[in-house]
Amino acid sequence: MAVYNHTERRNHIPRVVNGSLMSEQREQLKRSVEHRLLTSCATTERDQSRILAIGRIIGEGVRWDSFIYESNRHKVTPLVFQSLKQLCPTYVPSPYLEILEKQYRANVAKNLFLLTSLIEITQALSNRGIVSLSFKGPSLAYLAYQDIGLRQFSDLDIIVRRDDYDAARRFLQETGYRLVAEYEWESTLVHYGTMVRVDLHFSFTPVQFPFRFSLEEIRSRQAPLSIAGSTLDLVSPEDMLLLLCVQLAKDCWGCREHPIRLAMVCDIAELLRHHPELDWAWTVEHSRRAGCHRILLVGLSVAQLMLAAPVPAELRRGAECCKMDRLVGETVHRLTASHTEKPERMSADDFHFAIRERWREKLYPAIYEVTKRIPPNDKDYAFLALPKSMRALYYAIRPIRLIRDHVIALVRSAGVRVKDALRRR
Numbered sequence: 198m199a200v201y202n203h204t205e206r207r208n209h210i211p212r213v214v215n216g217s218l219m220s221e222q223r224e225q226l227k228r229s230v231e232h233r234l235l236t237s238c239a240t241t242e243r244d245q246s247r248i249l250a251i252g253r254i255i256g257e258g259v260r261w262d263s264f265i266y267e268s269n270r271h272k273v274t275p276l277v278f279q280s281l282k283q284l285c286p287t288y289v290p291s292p293y294l295e296i297l298e299k300q301y302r303a304n305v306a307k308n309l310f311l312l313t314s315l316i317e318i319t320q321a322l323s324n325r326g327i328v329s330l331s332f333k334g335p336s337l338a339y340l341a342y343q344d345i346g347l348r349q350f351s352d353l354d355i356i357v358r359r360d361d362y363d364a365a366r367r368f369l370q371e372t373g374y375r376l377v378a379e380y381e382w383e384s385t386l387v388h389y390g391t392m393v394r395v396d397l398h399f400s401f402t403p404v405q406f407p408f409r410f411s412l413e414e415i416r417s418r419q420a421p422l423s424i425a426g427s428t429l430d431l432v433s434p435e436d437m438l439l440l441l442c443v444q445l446a447k448d449c450w451g452c453r454e455h456p457i458r459l460a461m462v463c464d465i466a467e468l469l470r471h472h473p474e475l476d477w478a479w480t481v482e483h484s485r486r487a488g489c490h491r492i493l494l495v496g497l498s499v500a501q502l503m504l505a506a507p508v509p510a511e512l513r514r515g516a517e518c519c520k521m522d523r524l525v526g527e528t529v530h531r532l533t534a535s536h537t538e539k540p541e542r543m544s545a546d547d548f549h550f551a552i553r554e555r556w557r558e559k560l561y562p563a564i565y566e567v568t569k570r571i572p573p574n575d576k577d578y579a580f581l582a583l584p585k586s587m588r589a590l591y592y593a594i595r596p597i598r599l600i601r602d603h604v605i606a607l608v609r610s611a612g613v614r615v616k617d618a619l620r621r622r
Contacts, residue, residue: 272460442496466506
């Protein structure tokens, strides 16, 4: 990715540097001019008041190299370019506007190529009797933005039934995709020639963050979209809203592994802007049945707070009545935290416990960890050799072996500290 040198900012001549911004160049995004400009531009809503707001922010002095870097990091460059180009092109130094335009055009070309790949994959899976659903990527771009060029994405997310998961993965591998990562709920595959990346799922969320969304029910509410002689099935706006809010909460919970980006909030805000007919009664009722009503309220509140998304007043009041301030504030903090700040103020466990509604879901991560740790492993078998007929005893031996290992670790740590103390003398 291209990154730009701060030293040439005065002359408005950006110098492209390979790699990422150096640590001394990383500027604090939170509450900065660049952050306010980013949130003002990351929308399809363009009116006179927005022109005035953007003009005032730019008048404060923008570090354009840092701004472009952050727009790419948050995956909102297409929205930013269109806003600046249409509303106030004369406010932006021409070299930087040209860089944004090049990145925008490259994104459009990439997205169209990924759309073609998606249609080919889903049709081929269907021909083999494998039911699949695309729930992000090109499908979300058309549904939320009604323009494939306005969303910045780099892979294809496809979900299949659990029973079809192995067959779908084998098919992809037989057609030139190599397995590069495997998790309990998805696999990542990359094509040898085209470098198209596919995230193949059998669940919308990881095992530790469970949701019981029915693939068959979501597919029953899909609507087909005709594109250049082909058909792309789009998830209903109501289902997509719930999926996006769950995705935001899931990524916020696991932000140390996968930093959350402003684009996730843009997806929610643009979906609401382009679908005023959304059935709110059904969405609220379904969120309660799925156990994600609190997650829905947090997602809507963040989108309204950061991007002025058109959220119904009764739902805004519902979020206030449910005392969502802490969760909303934590999500906004994780979205806007600078490189020098800790990305979270609540621990992952505290965040999960607070945002889930049912006790079995609140406690699931802890239960999951316990169940993963209970079964004996090779270390237990090596600790004491037993015949196969007595294998059940390893469940009793495992705690003894763990206590022994813990004591040994403590003794070694104490020995190291003693040696350090004697060396300092």
